[in-house]
Amino acid sequence: MDDFLTLLVRAHKLLQAASDEAMSRHGVRIGQNLILEALWETDGLTPGEVASRARLPITTPTIVNTATRMEAAGLLTRRRDPKDGRLVRLYLTDRARAAQQPIRESRRQLAEHATATLTDEERAHLRTALLKIIQQLATDQAGPGER
Template structure:
């Protein structure tokens, strides 16, 4: 069956597996790259700030659990906020900073490979269509959270 949702789920699963393989080469698990991306842009965020920046349905407790594994892997450290001891901030290690370029390159190569059979126009249409789907579903989720 090749209906829209089946195609989207199959695409997601295949991209997730390929992403996980690409990230593993650099000592990063799938999902951890999202935390790294947020911290590469602004080191020292709280888990809640990372969750908000990820622009995905990721909860703060999920970020905290993932950060624990990342700390054990030597990718980040956690420190109390000097102005508010109730807050914990996440900081990149040198290892995580050094992984930025290789991980971004691996993601670019994966995107190029996955879309290699598409024309530039098809890539633009796909990006536009996916963005519209995300906006619609985000709006639906926001509406359901309000009441």
């Protein structure tokens, strides 16, 4: 187990670099695809709603900062909520809508490539193991020795 963290970090870095390259072909930076995923499901969410729906723990301020960059890149627009002017809602542009299928396909291809040497059983075990690690760390925020 000594090399577990080293292997996990190495795999993470390689996957992150490959994902960033795949997303950049569609004019999207890594992480922005998570915001797009939430808005593809339900357009017009507030940054707080996007943060709560993201598949990774992302804070509302991070969503706001990322939305600023995405707006500059022509991926989304921000509009005040007509019922509550204090709220800002995020809306997809035509460019972001058109990128949905190509981005999903790129993500599918990347996952397929990353796990190409694994059997179906190994893929299932990997998924289960990663979910267990995530659950353990998410429910136990205090690290070892901090209890």
